[in-house]
Amino acid sequence: MPKPKVLITKRIYPEPIELLRPHCEVDYVNSDDGLPPEELVERARGCTAVVSQLTDRLRADVIERLDGVRVIANVAVGYDNIDVPAATARGILVTNTPDVLTETTADFAFALLMASARRVVEAHAFVHSGQWSRWLIDLLVGQDIHHRTLGVFGMGRIGQAFARRARGFAMKVLYADSVALAPEVESELAARRVSKEELLRESDFVSLHVPLMPETKHFIGAAELALMKPTAILLNTARGPVVDEAALVEALREKRIAGAGLDVFEEEPKVHPGLLELTNVTLAPHIASASVATRRRMSEMAVENALAVVQGQRPPNLLNPEAL
Numbered sequence: 271m272p273k274p275k276v277l278i279t280k281r282i283y284p285e286p287i288e289l290l291r292p293h294c295e296v297d298y299v300n301s302d303d304g305l306p307p308e309e310l311v312e313r314a315r316g317c318t319a320v321v322s323q324l325t326d327r328l329r330a331d332v333i334e335r336l337d338g339v340r341v342i343a344n345v346a347v348g349y350d351n352i353d354v355p356a357a358t359a360r361g362i363l364v365t366n367t368p369d370v371l372t373e374t375t376a377d378f379a380f381a382l383l384m385a386s387a388r389r390v391v392e393a394h395a396f397v398h399s400g401q402w403s404r405w406l407i408d409l410l411v412g413q414d415i416h417h418r419t420l421g422v423f424g425m426g427r428i429g430q431a432f433a434r435r436a437r438g439f440a441m442k443v444l445y446a447d448s449v450a451l452a453p454e455v456e457s458e459l460a461a462r463r464v465s466k467e468e469l470l471r472e473s474d475f476v477s478l479h480v481p482l483m484p485e486t487k488h489f490i491g492a493a494e495l496a497l498m499k500p501t502a503i504l505l506n507t508a509r510g511p512v513v514d515e516a517a518l519v520e521a522l523r524e525k526r527i528a529g530a531g532l533d534v535f536e537e538e539p540k541v542h543p544g545l546l547e548l549t550n551v552t553l554a555p556h557i558a559s560a561s562v563a564t565r566r567r568m569s570e571m572a573v574e575n576a577l578a579v580v581q582g583q584r585p586p587n588l589l590n591p592e593a594l
């Protein structure tokens with residue numbers, strides 16, 4: 271009997287691929303460019319599993335042509351790149367890589383908070399370019415972090431891990447989410463659930479941890495930015511389209527808010543040119559989960575999800591059990 275086939279659409283940490291080889295024929299696209307949709311459809315023909323990345327746009331028109339595919343195993347916790355209902359309709363399972371990146375992503379969100387508040391990137395550029403000639407009382411002064419108010423939108427795994435870090439800085443934590451935390455978790459995090467408006471009005475730092483869905487597209491736009499304090503800093507380690515980037519550029523230009531720390535953008539890898547002209551932003555190329563250990567484990571988890579399906583088992587990180 272021929273071995274089942276697995277397509278890996280783009281370079282991953284390669285060690286886990288060896289887990290597949292005894293059981294599968296592996297078509298590994300060992301490239302950083304990934305596959306254009308047409309080629310992906312072509313190469314997925316006859317494959318049981320596709321190991322995809324967040325750069326693969328697996329919309330309904332692509333999914334409908336994935337003949338014979340039983341599982342799409344995304345190397346990410348977010349899966350807005352995949353039309354899950356379309357996959358479910360075709361009986362294709364979809365998996366992600368949750369949990370492993372929770373703490374790593376929260377670390378980076380906090381790094382962005384600290385870098386933005388204390389102007390770390392500007393300070394580095396200042397010293398590195400030889401501009402430092404004397405100590406001054408107000409040289410590169412920034413904002414305190416300790417004892418300030420943190421607003422967390424989306425109190426899921428990553429939002430909670432982020433809020434837990436804030437406790438070490440004696441911060442007051444507000445959160446907004448459609449679901450309330452259990453009272454014991456709320457008290458462990460010393461977090462208070464408030465409305466979207468109250469969170470925007472009261473917070474010194476507003477951090478986004480909501481998934482991208484139709485309801486969260488441009489969740490932060492001109493109206494929301496207008497409610498924020500002029501001293502507030504916006505942090506986005508969720509997904510770019512959660513923020514209306516043009517509105518954010520306007521607000522930053524006009525100093526209606528003080529700054530932003532952004533790891534994600536509306537049209538990655540493009541960055542709104544307005545953001546590149548500003549000094550009150552800290553920008554990163556979608557690396558919040560990028561520790562070596564976490565990215566290795568994400569590669570491995572996606573492969574494990576694919577392998578489980580190839581072997582007729584339920585994958586550990588199944589998102590659409592109704593497709594079983």
Ligand code: GLV
Pocket residue numbers: 324345346347348349371559
């Ligand atoms: C990264 O953005 C992820 O969703 O894992």
